Amino acid sequence: MNAQDYFFKVKTPDEVQKTLKDISYVLPGESVGIEASLGRILAEDVYSPVDLPGFERSTMDGFAVRARDTFGASAGSPAYLRLAGEVKMGETASMKLSPGEAIGVSTGSMVPEGADAIVIIEHTDILDDETIEVVRPVAPGDNLVRKDEDISKGSIMLRKGRMIRPHDIGALAGAGILEIKAIKQPEVAIISSGDEIIQPDQKPQNGQIRDINTYSLSALARQAGALPISMGIVKDSYELLRHKLLESIDIADIALISGGSSVGTRDATLDVIQSIPDSEILVHGISIRPGKPTIIAKAGRKYIFGLPGNPVSVMVTFDLFVGYLIKLLSGIEQHEWKPRYVKAFLSRNLASAPGREDYVCVRLVDSGKILAEPVLGKSALITMMVRADGLIKIPLDMEGLEAGTEVDVFVF
Amino acid sequence: MNAQDYFFKVKTPDEVQKTLKDISYVLPGESVGIEASLGRILAEDVYSPVDLPGFERSTMDGFAVRARDTFGASAGSPAYLRLAGEVKMGETASMKLSPGEAIGVSTGSMVPEGADAIVIIEHTDILDDETIEVVRPVAPGDNLVRKDEDISKGSIMLRKGRMIRPHDIGALAGAGILEIKAIKQPEVAIISSGDEIIQPDQKPQNGQIRDINTYSLSALARQAGALPISMGIVKDSYELLRHKLLESIDIADIALISGGSSVGTRDATLDVIQSIPDSEILVHGISIRPGKPTIIAKAGRKYIFGLPGNPVSVMVTFDLFVGYLIKLLSGIEQHEWKPRYVKAFLSRNLASAPGREDYVCVRLVDSGKILAEPVLGKSALITMMVRADGLIKIPLDMEGLEAGTEVDVFVF
Numbered sequence: 013m014n015a016q017d018y019f020f021k022v023k024t025p026d027e028v029q030k031t032l033k034d035i036s037y038v039l040p041g042e043s044v045g046i047e048a049s050l051g052r053i054l055a056e057d058v059y060s061p062v063d064l065p066g067f068e069r070s071t072m073d074g075f076a077v078r079a080r081d082t083f084g085a086s087a088g089s090p091a092y093l094r095l096a097g098e099v100k101m102g103e104t105a106s107m108k109l110s111p112g113e114a115i116g117v118s119t120g121s122m123v124p125e126g127a128d129a130i131v132i133i134e135h136t137d138i139l140d141d142e143t144i145e146v147v148r149p150v151a152p153g154d155n156l157v158r159k160d161e162d163i164s165k166g167s168i169m170l171r172k173g174r175m176i177r178p179h180d181i182g183a184l185a186g187a188g189i190l191e192i193k194a195i196k197q198p199e200v201a202i203i204s205s206g207d208e209i210i211q212p213d214q215k216p217q218n219g220q221i222r223d224i225n226t227y228s229l230s231a232l233a234r235q236a237g238a239l240p241i242s243m244g245i246v247k248d249s250y251e252l253l254r255h256k257l258l259e260s261i262d263i264a265d266i267a268l269i270s271g272g273s274s275v276g277t278r279d280a281t282l283d284v285i286q287s288i289p290d291s292e293i294l295v296h297g298i299s300i301r302p303g304k305p306t307i308i309a310k311a312g313r314k315y316i317f318g319l320p321g322n323p324v325s326v327m328v329t330f331d332l333f334v335g336y337l338i339k340l341l342s343g344i345e346q347h348e349w350k351p352r353y354v355k356a357f358l359s360r361n362l363a364s365a366p367g368r369e370d371y372v373c374v375r376l377v378d379s380g381k382i383l384a385e386p387v388l389g390k391s392a393l394i395t396m397m398v399r400a401d402g403l404i405k406i407p408l409d410m411e412g413l414e415a416g417t418e419v420d421v422f423v424f
Numbered sequence: 425m426n427a428q429d430y431f432f433k434v435k436t437p438d439e440v441q442k443t444l445k446d447i448s449y450v451l452p453g454e455s456v457g458i459e460a461s462l463g464r465i466l467a468e469d470v471y472s473p474v475d476l477p478g479f480e481r482s483t484m485d486g487f488a489v490r491a492r493d494t495f496g497a498s499a500g501s502p503a504y505l506r507l508a509g510e511v512k513m514g515e516t517a518s519m520k521l522s523p524g525e526a527i528g529v530s531t532g533s534m535v536p537e538g539a540d541a542i543v544i545i546e547h548t549d550i551l552d553d554e555t556i557e558v559v560r561p562v563a564p565g566d567n568l569v570r571k572d573e574d575i576s577k578g579s580i581m582l583r584k585g586r587m588i589r590p591h592d593i594g595a596l597a598g599a600g601i602l603e604i605k606a607i608k609q610p611e612v613a614i615i616s617s618g619d620e621i622i623q624p625d626q627k628p629q630n631g632q633i634r635d636i637n638t639y640s641l642s643a644l645a646r647q648a649g650a651l652p653i654s655m656g657i658v659k660d661s662y663e664l665l666r667h668k669l670l671e672s673i674d675i676a677d678i679a680l681i682s683g684g685s686s687v688g689t690r691d692a693t694l695d696v697i698q699s700i701p702d703s704e705i706l707v708h709g710i711s712i713r714p715g716k717p718t719i720i721a722k723a724g725r726k727y728i729f730g731l732p733g734n735p736v737s738v739m740v741t742f743d744l745f746v747g748y749l750i751k752l753l754s755g756i757e758q759h760e761w762k763p764r765y766v767k768a769f770l771s772r773n774l775a776s777a778p779g780r781e782d783y784v785c786v787r788l789v790d791s792g793k794i795l796a797e798p799v800l801g802k803s804a805l806i807t808m809m810v811r812a813d814g815l816i817k818i819p820l821d822m823e824g825l826e827a828g829t830e831v832d833v834f835v836f
């Protein structure tokens with residue numbers, strides 16, 4: 013492909029996300045025990061099979077009463093009630109409260125039939141075994157929860173598309189629901205390509221380098237809620253790469269090919285992707301730096317990414333595109349309030365070229381106000397990412413940012 | 425204990441955190457494979473055993489040259505160099521570059537001895553098998569990384585106390601480090617107490633309620649980086665609770681007793697904690713709502729929390745105190761830039777009592793600006809937490825917040 017075709021096809025990051033959105037689908041559901049469901053996405057609405065708490069329940073220590081028996085009560089003119097017994101925690105309140113009576117209750121115990129409010133113990137005096145004094149009135153419903161006040165039977169508890177939080181798991185347990193249907197976690201197969209790449213447990217010769225991207229990408233995939241599958245290292249060979257890619261899309265939803273920064277390798281990766289049955293190249297080149305030579309394709313219901321090999325590109329392209337697709341496949345429907353940005357002031361001028369989104373690594377420094385210090389160096393260096401706390405974006409249409417500008421730092 | 429003693433002992437949330445900080449220690453380290461190390465905390469500094477990349481490496485496709493041979497080159501007056509060969513990816517550059525020569529390289533390949541810069545392919549023309557034209561000059565060091573430019577042997581790669589991120593794992597792999605020492609994850613034993621509590625797989629009778637807190641607390645502990653251990657449900661019995669608590673602090677670093685909202689149970693929990701050998705009550709009552717009746721104790725090197733049983737209290741007290749202690753025991757030393765707050769505008773007035781921190785559940789609504797709508801209801805309801813997106817704090821010294829006030833929402 014010549015330079016003109018190449019530039020003709022370059023898409024903006026927003027266009028790439030729109031393309032991914034248009035062709036994405038939500039993965040099927042699977043049964044998951046609630047104890048393993050933290051962070052998973054609900055595949056269907058959950059309705060409560062029961063009322064919760066299931067019985068009228070006291071929220072305070074005190075006495076169950078008929079509220080009208082306490083109307084007008086004060087320290088000067090208390091209401092006197094006959095003490096008719098006590099409901100123990102965890103027991104059914106079998107006795108019925110009659111007018112003029114009080115029955116002892118604890119926080120959480122069942123309110124006996126006939127009572128419609130709880131007088132807290134601090135507003136009473138026990139005169140003898142049979143009589144209490146009430147010094148403040150209560151209104152019906154005071155200090156108790158109705159049998160279906162928390163959740164009513166048949167009502168919706170949690171909606172499809174929700175990411176499950178700790179208290180959701182508590183609520184499910186409370187309703188006796190021990191399994192839910194969650195969207196399957198997307199499986200992401202990771203191929204590291206390049207004649208120079210060796211396993212980290214091997215000793216590199218001159219010209220060889222240990223595999224970095226399989227490890228970074230696995231952790232990024234896991235952090236994004238996917239299940240990484242390491243496919244190993246493939247030499248720069250059309251046949252070997254094609255074989256590994258077919259195997260990857262057979263077992264996973266998404267295949268990532270990392271490496272291949274040189275023109276020859278990039279072209280070979282493109283050829284291999286195009287040779288996959290039903291494959292369609294969706295994106296070849298993105299107006300972004302770093303990350304421009306990214307390739308995105310679809311083959312049947314599987315997705316293939318050719319990611320440029322350097323560490324900063326890997327982070328940027330993973331987060332903007334692979335992570336974005338993982339969310340789409342996971343079917344998250346709820347508004348995500350997770351704050352991922354820290355406001356900071358840029359410590360120096362940064363230049364950029366209009367027509368492309370620039371992502372720059374920054375270190376955050378708290379010196380009264382929070383400063384974003386660009387981490388300088390070549391994006392081929394893994395330590396760029398280790399030293400940085402996050403990334404800032406210089407938008408498509410800007411020629412740079414001036415020192416002192418307030419920026420949103422996307423923190424790692 | 426009478427009311428006066430009780431109030432005398434009440435601490436502010438800040439005092440409680442200071443108390444925890446004063447008596448905390450960092451757990452020991454353990455070996456962890458790098459692939460399982462995401463989010464773990466480094467127990468010791470990591471030094472690089474190697475230079476990275478380990479050889480002088482080209483960052484572009486092009487030709488290795490002596491920079492001085494290109495000085496003054498232009499399209500009108502190109503420099504002519506003798507093409508002396510090519511370095512393939514992953515191979516040792518065995519040939520030596522002589523003055524006036526160029527050797528072909530790819531992105532990532534080794535730079536041959538004698539060369540000090542790379543001319544990118546776009547700035548050259550290949551005239552024949554033996555000669556290239558260079559149309560722009562390069563300076564020494566252009567388009568290559570030195571053998572120790574990424575990481576130099578013996579230098580510090582990652583510092584003790586750092587929470588491991590995806591690219592740290594990549595960097596470790598790149599340096600051939602496959603195992604690290606990480607601080608042990610704190611183990612948190614969770615006891616659910618109360619005569620009314622039953623297992624979620626059982627059918628409750630009137631007056632009984634399924635266990636919620638074991639499930640919420642396990643997930644909260646896991647989210648905070650700890651390892652939860654479910655100890656089951658204990659009836660309100662001094663002997664049973666004492667036995668379970670001894671077992672808990674034997675196997676875990678932190679024991680949580682949840683439930684026990686009634687005065688009698690609270691006192692029993694206090695008695696049991698006081699009976700544990702070497703135990704010391706550090707906190708009994710906190711000026712916070714909800715969560716006031718929280719008990720915190722230390723027994724030897726183990727920590728015991730008596731948490732009030734209702735769901736909103738559990739969330740607030742877990743996050744402010746248990747989660748805080750988990751971080752201390754985990755030895756995180758790095759500045760945490762994780763943004764956990766969303767700015768929003770309060771949708772209505774909220775009253776509070778000075779002298780206590782109030783935590784109020786809010787739902788976030790995006791209607792042009794982000795509104796924080798208080799979720800109203802009794803804090804005994806688990807659905808309060810399910811409906812809310814986060815919490816806002818009304819500080820100790822304020823009598824409330826007015827509608828329209830900008831608030832920081834701590835999102836779940």
